[in-house]
Amino acid sequence: DTNFKTKILCIGAGYVGGPTMTVIADKCPDVKVTVVDINQKRIDAWNSEDLPIFEPGLDDVVKRARGRNLFFSTDIPNAVREADIIFVSVNTPTKTFGRGAGKASDLQYWEKTAREILEVASNDKIIVEKSTLPVRTAAAMERILNSNDKGLHFEVLSNPEFLAEGTAIQDLFEPDRVLIGSHQTKSGLAALQKVVDVYAHWVPRERILTTNLWSSELTKLTANAFLAQRISSINSISALCEKTGADVDEVAYVMGKDHRIGSKFLKASIGFGGSCFKKDILNLVYLCSYYGLPEVAAYWESVVKINEWQTHRVLESMLEKMFNTIAGKKIAVFGFAFKANTGDTRESPANLVVRDLLAEHAHPVVTDPKAIHDAKRDLADVLDQVTFEEDPYKAAKDAHAVVICTEWKCFTELDWKRIYKSMAKPAFIFDGRNILNANALREIGFEVSCIGKGVAE
Numbered sequence: 001d002t003n004f005k006t007k008i009l010c011i012g013a014g015y016v017g018g019p020t021m022t023v024i025a026d027k028c029p030d031v032k033v034t035v036v037d038i039n040q041k042r043i044d045a046w047n048s049e050d051l052p053i054f055e056p057g058l059d060d061v062v063k064r065a066r067g068r069n070l071f072f073s074t075d076i077p078n079a080v081r082e083a084d085i086i087f088v089s090v091n092t093p094t095k096t097f098g099r100g101a102g103k104a105s106d107l108q109y110w111e112k113t114a115r116e117i118l119e120v121a122s123n124d125k126i127i128v129e130k131s132t133l134p135v136r137t138a139a140a141m142e143r144i145l146n147s148n149d150k151g152l153h154f155e156v157l158s159n160p161e162f163l164a165e166g167t168a169i170q171d172l173f174e175p176d177r178v179l180i181g182s183h184q185t186k187s188g189l190a191a192l193q194k195v196v197d198v199y200a201h202w203v204p205r206e207r208i209l210t211t212n213l214w215s216s217e218l219t220k221l222t223a224n225a226f227l228a229q230r231i232s233s234i235n236s237i238s239a240l241c242e243k244t245g246a247d248v249d250e251v252a253y254v255m256g257k258d259h260r261i262g263s264k265f266l267k268a269s270i271g272f273g274g275s276c277f278k279k280d281i282l283n284l285v286y287l288c289s290y291y292g293l294p295e296v297a298a299y300w301e302s303v304v305k306i307n308e309w310q311t312h313r314v315l316e317s318m319l320e321k322m323f324n325t326i327a328g329k330k331i332a333v334f335g336f337a338f339k340a341n342t343g344d345t346r347e348s349p350a351n352l353v354v355r356d357l358l359a360e361h362a363h364p365v366v367t368d369p370k371a372i373h374d375a376k377r378d379l380a381d382v383l384d385q386v387t388f389e390e391d392p393y394k395a396a397k398d399a400h401a402v403v404i405c406t407e408w409k410c411f412t413e414l415d416w417k418r419i420y421k422s423m424a425k426p427a428f429i430f431d432g433r434n435i436l437n438a439n440a441l442r443e444i445g446f447e448v449s450c451i452g453k454g455v456a457e
């Protein structure tokens with residue numbers, strides 16, 4: 001233990017904390033990294049062959065570092081006691097009650113964590129906000145931590161995570177930038193340097209950006225809001241394409257060639273999902289209202305509203321094509337994860353699609369290569385009305401329609417002739433991700449609808 005130069009602790013072993021700490025441990029053999037969680041099952045899984053989250057490449061890195069300088073544990077007090085730097089990446093869901101319900105972040109897990117740290121700490125520590133938090137959370141944390149009678153000093157930093165699920169390991173190995181915010185005081189800057197030193201093990205120094213605390217917190221919210229806004233913008237245009245005969249993929253491709261616009265994050269879809277975009281925008285909306293900026297709040301809220309509208313359009317399109325009724329019809333939902341290459345289903349548009357189908361008394365059958373487990377959890381309240389099927393061929397058998405909700409590559413590799421033969425006729429496909437070859441499917445006999453593809457005249 002004395003061999004380690006620095007001891008890092010991460011509280012919260014989720015989608016952010018787990019992969020991030022794994023990569024830090026891999027890249028910094030001189031640093032001891034411990035990840036703790038209150039959830040014993042999650043920690044057991046991190047210590048097993050069957051990790052709690054699916055992320056391409058994660059298994060190998062965990063195996064390299066685990067037991068060497070990477071440890072997963074539920075012994076929070078001991079881990080806190082020995083740590084120099086504590087990253088906090090506990091969940092910060094949207095509040096479901098009280099003031100700011102539906103928009104503000106529920107900070108109870110964060111505050112609980114701060115109090116737990118305070119209770120057992122016996123020396124000064126650096127506390128790093130890793131979870132996305134509303135701006136000025138650091139101030140609240142500092143007050144709780146520094147109002148102690150032990151004479152201890154806690155320096156709070158913000159180090160937002162920009163990794164995207166499905167590419168987490170790659171994003172962590174070669175980040176566009178690492179952002180660390182601190183107070184511009186002597187102790188703030190000293191703490192900042194310690195965290196910079198950790199990342200400097202593998203990230204080129206010019207990519208490690210440092211700002212004041214509030215800029216750092218706000219950058220994370222804003223980056224996600226801008227990314228989501230691009231998707232909402234192109235999705236709004238997809239609806240116009242369907243009316244006019246334009247093809248949204250062509251429009252986006254050519255638009256993206258203007259380097260001021262850029263080509264990334266312009267893929268029209270049934271809507272964005274995931275744990276960050278909606279939550280962070282609503283947070284931004286709440287902040288703007290709180291600070292008396294209702295116009296700014298309304299501007300950003302529209303990004304979320306049009307996203308939900310876009311997802312509901314799938315049902316509209318189905319009703320229109322399927323003779324205005326899907327009652328009693330089996331509908332195969334292909335994909336429940338919020339995007340490909342993850343088993344995560346948080347805020348997945350597929351959830352809304354399934355509920356829309358149920359409202360029309362259809363019989364949804366959900367298939368997904370990685371997300372059936374979480375899908376069952378998310379649909380717990382309607383479990384008796386939904387069927388789950390690992391095998392996509394079985395899911396589609398006798399169905400009137402297939403709806404593609406997640407852009408899993410494996411869906412493009414299916415034997416669609418075989419699927420066509422097994423389905424009710426006419427057989428409909430609604431490709432909510434524009435991943436299938438629509439013309440080839442039409443030749444087989446399918447009635448195909450895509451996002452943002454009008455009928456050219």
Ligand code: UDX
Nearest residue numbers: 222226251252253254255256257258259260261262263
């Ligand atoms: C624009 C488009 O850029 C061009 O491709 C199209 O052919 C015609 O319209 P223009 O209106 O000449 O060109 O100027 P542009 O540089 O785009 O600036 C438009 C306005 O936006 C200006 O008032 C400019 O000051 C402002 N602007 C631009 C900003 O306020 N901030 C920026 O970051 C960029």
Ligand code: UDX
Nearest residue numbers: 161162163164165265266267269272273274276338339
């Ligand atoms: C996002 C941010 O990208 C990441 O930087 C931040 O740290 C966390 O939030 P993530 O939610 O994991 O990451 O996935 P992302 O790849 O951003 O996709 C979000 C949603 O947008 C998915 O549902 C995806 O399918 C959808 N999407 C993305 C589109 O519909 N079109 C696109 O062009 C890109």
Ligand code: ADP
Nearest residue numbers: 012013014015016017037038039090091109113
């Ligand atoms: P994210 O996507 O931000 O990583 P997750 O929900 O995947 O969010 O992970 C957050 C983790 O934090 C969960 O595993 C949860 O059990 C854990 N957690 C929440 N509160 C505490 C706490 N007080 N102490 C330790 N772990 C906590």
